[in-house]
Amino acid sequence: MPPKDIAIVGAGLAGLACAKTLAAYDVRVRLFDKGRGPGGRMATRRVEAEGHVLNFDHGAQYLTAHGAPFAAVLDAARAQEWPDAGRMVGVPRMSSVPRALAEGLDIDLVRHVTAITGAPRAWYLHHLDARLVRPDRPLPTQKPEVEGPFDAVLLAVPAPQAQALLQDPAPHLAGVLQAVRFEPCWSLMLAFPERLNLPDTLRLDNGPIGWAARDSSKPGRDASLELWVVQGGPEWSREHLELTPQQAGDRLLEAFLQLAALQGQGTPPPPPFFSAAHRWRHALVEAPLGAPCLWDATLGLGAAGDWCIGARAEAAVDSAAALVDAIRSA
Ligand SMILES: Cc1cc2nc3c(=O)[nH]c(=O)nc-3n(C[C@H](O)[C@H](O)[C@H](O)COP(=O)(O)OP(=O)(O)OC[C@H]3O[C@@H](n4cnc5c(N)ncnc54)[C@H](O)[C@@H]3O)c2cc1C
Incomplete structure (x- = not known):
């Protein structure tokens, strides 16, 4: 039977698109992200300087939709053309696109997931306050919070981070990710x-x-x-x-x-x-996985992201759709 209670790590486009579709099938979904807002690399940085509020789209620059699923995401977010026909941006910010997708979803922000423990159909997520975690430094020694059990855990994070989290519960899946660059x-x-x-x-x-x-x-x-x-x-x-x-x-x-x-x-x-x-x-993405997603139905562990397919935001949404299809046909 397909899982009914799912945790998703990563609230970028892939995680949000997975969550939105699964929720429409009456699956209970909780998202966890280390960021202060959803969106991942579809990011907008807000700063104040010299009396001005400045918003910079410092991640993805413009978006192109070749297929219907991503076109629908851009349509729902009311993205507009820039700098010419066929290329689109979020309005008034790039982060407006993931934020539109995030509406109504249950997202725990500023939570850095550090481990997945448990067993098939009963997985637990360990997470820390993301403000305590410094890139390129060992994880802090604070006791993590533990959530679960979940029937399934989906990783919608860049491949190197998915690889680290899958190493203990599913080393065979982690191994496959080594080729992604x-x-x-x-x-x-x-x-x-x-x-x-x-x-x-x-x-x-x-x-x-x-x-x-x-x-x-x-x-x-x-x-x-x-x-x-x-x-x-x-x-x-x-x-x-x-x-x-x-x-x-x-x-x-x-x-x-x-x-x-x-x-x-x-x-x-x-x-x-x-x-x-x-x-x-x-x-x-420089070298993609070459498969639309990863899903082990026996374990209830999977992964999606642009890195499965290629170097565009649309790939994240297409990968999410492939993962949901795989889960539902399990
Ligand atoms: C500088 C730059 C320019 C780009 N330009 C373009 C462009 O012009 N056009 C285009 O189509 N695409 C572009 N892209 C790529 C596009 O942004 C990505 O393809 C897309 O956003 C990927 O979505 P995703 O959900 O797969 O991953 P991400 O957006 O990376 O989402 C992953 C999420 O996981 C979270 N996360 C990671 N590890 C953990 C953890 N341990 N615990 C909790 N949360 C975690 C992150 O905070 C993040 O929110 C660009 C990207 C960058 C960075």
């Missing part, structure tokens, strides 16, 4: 006091910058602000992955100001009044 990405958020002489989007093949976009040119944004998101190219981001955010941000800013000066016929652009860099260790 991601490109990293340094993402720099900039606010300028005046408009730069640049087009709204730039894609570059050489040098540190891979992509730059005038975030404030997207529909529903405050067009009186001059906000930019500048992303390091995959090679540059990989080579400079272990810089501090300050160091990586300074280097990307220098390259971006040079670019803006060149386009402005040598006139140097003004310095930004806000600048912050974010490191995405697992940004875009």
Whole structure:
């Protein structure tokens, strides 16, 4: 019999899409995410600087729907075209898309899941306050909270994190995930006091910058602000992955100001009044799993995410749909 009481780790697009569809089939679903809001890599960073509220889409830049399921997600979230026909963004922020999907779902936020214990049909999740967990440091020694039992646990987290969580309860599933690889990405958020002489989007093949976009040119944004998101190219981001955010941000800013000066016929652009860099260790899928999802019906353990299929947000939703189909046919 298909499971009726399911925990999902990860409230990005894949986890949310799984939860939404399962809930429609009357399955009890609880989501756990370490973030302060749902959405994962479809993220928007909100900051206050110089009396302004600044929102930056510092993860996914634009979305394309090739199939009906993702088109329906974009439609329901009232996403709009940018920068041209066929490419879409969340309005007024990229995070509006996952937030629309999250409506009505039971999500525990700021919970970092550290382990899955138990046995088939009776799994327990161990989780800590995510504010205590520092990336690249050993887990803190606080006693985790334990939730369960759940009939099934689904992992909708990037493959390396799914691999770590599956290692004890399902080493055969963890092993399969070893082949999946991601490109990293340094993402720099900039606010300028005046408009730069640049087009709204730039894609570059050489040098540190891979992509730059005038975030404030997207529909529903405050067009009186001059906000930019500048992303390091995959090679540059990989080579400079272990810089501090300050160091990586300074280097990307220098390259971006040079670019803006060149386009402005040598006139140097003004310095930004806000600048912050974010490191995405697992940004875009480089080598996918090559299967739409993972599901072991005997154990009641599964996984979904963009990394099953490919390097686009749509892949996360398609993977979630494949996982729900697999669960329901169990
Ligand atoms: C810089 C960047 C640019 C991109 N540009 C584009 C683009 O232009 N177009 C496009 O289509 N796609 C783009 N993408 C990719 C797109 O964002 C992803 O394909 C999509 O968001 C993946 O969704 P997901 O649900 O599979 O994973 P995620 O969004 O990564 O969701 C995983 C969730 O799991 C949570 N989590 C992880 N570990 C744990 C744990 N132990 N406990 C609790 N929670 C946990 C995370 O907090 C996160 O919310 C970009 C991504 C990045 C980072």
